[in-house]
Amino acid sequence: MQQEFLQKTIVQENAAFSDRPSLKIRLLAFLIIAVSGVVLLAHWPGLSAKALCFDDNQYLTDNILVQNPSWRSARRFLTEIFAPSTVQGYYQPLAMISLMLDYALGGRENNLLPFHLTSLILHIANTALIIVLLYLLFGQPWVAAAAGLLFGVHPMTVEPIPWVGERKTLLAAFFGLWLLVFYVCYARTGRKKFYAAVFAMYLLALMSKPTTTTLPLVLLLMDYWPLRRLRWQTLLEKLPLFALGGVFAIITYVSQNRTAGAAMPAQFGLAHVSLVLCHNIIFYLYKIVWPANLSPHYHFPEPLAMAHPMVLAGVIGTCILIPLLLVSLRWTRALLTGWLIFFMAVLPTMGVVGFTIVIAADKYAYLPSVGLLMVLAALLSSFCKAGHTVIKVALAAIMILASSAVETVITRHYLSYWRDSVSLYSHMLRLSPGAAEVYDSLGNAFQSQGKVDDAINCYRQALRISPGYAKVYYNLALLLQSQNKLDDAVNCYRQAIKFNPDYAKAYYNLGHLLQSQGKLEPAVACYRRAITIKPDFADAHHNLAFILVSQGRLDEAISHYRQALLIRPGDYETYNNLGIAYEAKGDFNQAINYYRNTIRLRPDYAQAYYNLACVLQSQGRLDDAVDYYRRTIRIKPDYEKAFNNLGVALRAQNKLDEAIGCFRQAISIRPDYIEAHNNLAKILLAQGKADEAILSLKTSLEAKRSPAVLSILADVYAAAGQLQQAVATAEKALALASAEKNEKLIPRITQQIERYKQAQNRPLTEK
Numbered sequence: 001m002q003q004e005f006l007q008k009t010i011v012q013e014n015a016a017f018s019d020r021p022s023l024k025i026r027l028l029a030f031l032i033i034a035v036s037g038v039v040l041l042a043h044w045p046g047l048s049a050k051a052l053c054f055d056d057n058q059y060l061t062d063n064i065l066v067q068n069p070s071w072r073s074a075r076r077f078l079t080e081i082f083a084p085s086t087v088q089g090y091y092q093p094l095a096m097i098s099l100m101l102d103y104a105l106g107g108r109e110n111n112l113l114p115f116h117l118t119s120l121i122l123h124i125a126n127t128a129l130i131i132v133l134l135y136l137l138f139g140q141p142w143v144a145a146a147a148g149l150l151f152g153v154h155p156m157t158v159e160p161i162p163w164v165g166e167r168k169t170l171l172a173a174f175f176g177l178w179l180l181v182f183y184v185c186y187a188r189t190g191r192k193k194f195y196a197a198v199f200a201m202y203l204l205a206l207m208s209k210p211t212t213t214t215l216p217l218v219l220l221l222m223d224y225w226p227l228r229r230l231r232w233q234t235l236l237e238k239l240p241l242f243a244l245g246g247v248f249a250i251i252t253y254v255s256q257n258r259t260a261g262a263a264m265p266a267q268f269g270l271a272h273v274s275l276v277l278c279h280n281i282i283f284y285l286y287k288i289v290w291p292a293n294l295s296p297h298y299h300f301p302e303p304l305a306m307a308h309p310m311v312l313a314g315v316i317g318t319c320i321l322i323p324l325l326l327v328s329l330r331w332t333r334a335l336l337t338g339w340l341i342f343f344m345a346v347l348p349t350m351g352v353v354g355f356t357i358v359i360a361a362d363k364y365a366y367l368p369s370v371g372l373l374m375v376l377a378a379l380l381s382s383f384c385k386a387g388h389t390v391i392k393v394a395l396a397a398i399m400i401l402a403s404s405a406v407e408t409v410i411t412r413h414y415l416s417y418w419r420d421s422v423s424l425y426s427h428m429l430r431l432s433p434g435a436a437e438v439y440d441s442l443g444n445a446f447q448s449q450g451k452v453d454d455a456i457n458c459y460r461q462a463l464r465i466s467p468g469y470a471k472v473y474y475n476l477a478l479l480l481q482s483q484n485k486l487d488d489a490v491n492c493y494r495q496a497i498k499f500n501p502d503y504a505k506a507y508y509n510l511g512h513l514l515q516s517q518g519k520l521e522p523a524v525a526c527y528r529r530a531i532t533i534k535p536d537f538a539d540a541h542h543n544l545a546f547i548l549v550s551q552g553r554l555d556e557a558i559s560h561y562r563q564a565l566l567i568r569p570g571d572y573e574t575y576n577n578l579g580i581a582y583e584a585k586g587d588f589n590q591a592i593n594y595y596r597n598t599i600r601l602r603p604d605y606a607q608a609y610y611n612l613a614c615v616l617q618s619q620g621r622l623d624d625a626v627d628y629y630r631r632t633i634r635i636k637p638d639y640e641k642a643f644n645n646l647g648v649a650l651r652a653q654n655k656l657d658e659a660i661g662c663f664r665q666a667i668s669i670r671p672d673y674i675e676a677h678n679n680l681a682k683i684l685l686a687q688g689k690a691d692e693a694i695l696s697l698k699t700s701l702e703a704k705r706s707p708a709v710l711s712i713l714a715d716v717y718a719a720a721g722q723l724q725q726a727v728a729t730a731e732k733a734l735a736l737a738s739a740e741k742n743e744k745l746i747p748r749i750t751q752q753i754e755r756y757k758q759a760q761n762r763p764l765t766e767k
Helices: 002-016 023-048 056-061 071-079 093-104 113-138 141-152 164-189 192-208 210-224 232-236 239-259 270-289 309-328 334-349 369-385 390-419 421-431 436-448 452-465 470-482 486-499 504-516 520-533 538-550 554-567 572-585 588-601 606-618 622-635 640-652 656-669 674-686 690-703 707-719 723-739 745-761
Strands: none
Touching (some): 093 164, 113 141, 113 164, 164 192, 164 210, 210 232, 210 334, 334 369, 390 421, 421 436, 436 452, 470 486, 486 504, 504 538, 520 538, 538 572, 554 572, 572 606, 640 656, 656 674, 690 707, 707 723, 707 745, 723 745
16 A cells, blocks of 8 residues: 555656646646636735725835835845834835835825735735645645635635735745745755755745744644655754744844834743633634634734633634544544644744734734645545546535635625725724724724814724723824814823833924924923934934024034934935035035935925025025026926025126016015015115006005015105105004014014104205
């Protein structure tokens, strides 16, 4: 019997590894294409999904490196090993680079199609790799395709596709499945190039998502079954893989603990860990067999004790399952080994090390399901080889097709909840009504849609469930701030800080709010605290520097601006503000250099052109200044200050008609633009065109009455010798300034009136 099995295995291996394409290979290729088409059809609605889920802000909407595709961003993803700066969690550079590339292709918060398309392509590729793997293991194209089809359309594979932040799951599975394929090739041929490929794929999988750490254990289990080559040599050959996995296990724990926190088993206790393991062992098998009520959020059972039905079912189910699997060894290695492969692959996410707020997740079973698929393929292969009649084989095929059809219907229905964020979180709450974190996320979704009352209700509900939830206070503060309820917002930020003293973003936003209220010293203290907690907080460095410039502390401000640029090198606004700081310091060459760099980074940034023109004008480089003012106006045609300054520069070049045109344009944009009125009046008076100056000022006053413009008109009347009219106009200006309580203008206009009256009483002298 054993000899017959070995002969069959050799025949299968020769067929699988033949250098010439065989009919089996062609059939396999056809089946892969057919299954891929069905998978595409099943998941097609996911391409139009608009929902953002839980941590998508870290992976997309708030991730400055993803939003600035460049080699520098990629290098930071690769080199920030022990403390990733843009994602709270473990080291996952390839997943982040993948999302960055999709962003470069046009992916945005309001255009998720590029992200979903890449994810769906990866899922189809993973389905194809599973078919190839199962074919290499069992030599049956139809069996491999059947198992691959059931995987590809299964509802539990939905989650990683529309969930942007779960790119890591698909990418890690892609490299992990290549690893398994190459390992089978190595096991069958002994060629070192396949072992090198296994090592490379393992490294890439770990760099995508380090939950693939246990893959060397999976390979050992595969050596036991179905490869049947387990011996001391096969253990020794995996030592390099175990060493690499050990390094990444350390990196994963350190990076997770530093950025988001991680809890070791001792913190929970043996009873807690045991109950979670028992719950999840049965939970995943149940969801795979009966994929109903799927959700991205499975709340921890409350209480986590035998009194809870799901926990009790998990314990009883585990106590029944394990002995049955052990007994099955009397007939086959497949059942126990396939389940162990699943268990070892899913173990890093089973809650032994705490790093998440959910007890389980569909995405965690994505790659581990390959162990159960091996069992299914083995059973189907055995069924096909056992001499069953055509009718029985046909019935098996019908069952597979019917199951895949049902799965497809459930998959498309589940995808309908991903149409937008409100729909998705509402679905989660129906299944987990006591989840404070879901209420918080639903509040964010309502807030993004402008449904303020609904958002506040969600935040309040979250706080009723979890009164010390700092993130909810933070989100509520943002909402109150947007409604201009600033005192309430300040209180909420302080509550967030109270419950989470290391909440850098809360300190930053509180500082920003205080800054807007003119409370600069408290704002500075908040920014400094945010930087202490998170030294690479670019916005905190930037805003702190902005205040320091206003306080004249220029060297310190420049230092913080430079730090912000080290963190965020492509930030054109920081370059521009550095130019302003150096200009204030009197270092005009450095200011010009930074303004030019700003323009290089952002050629349509009008403010940088304007600032550069102002510096050049102050240095007497009028031709260059005029050129940059004109560029400013081309970019921003309603920039009244640029028109006014251009007029001043042209007046200095004695181009008076052009200067007059610029002043008029500035006034037409902003009728109460005092400086432009002054400049226009002076140049017209110098040309002896007092009537024209008076007409221009009266026209502006018709558009908007302004005490300052009336004051200028009074000066023009006085310059034209119309002192009585000057006094009357100045008195109107004084009345309007008093009504507006303009304490700046009132003394000036009062002096104006006195001066005109004195001039009226002064006797004329002969020249």
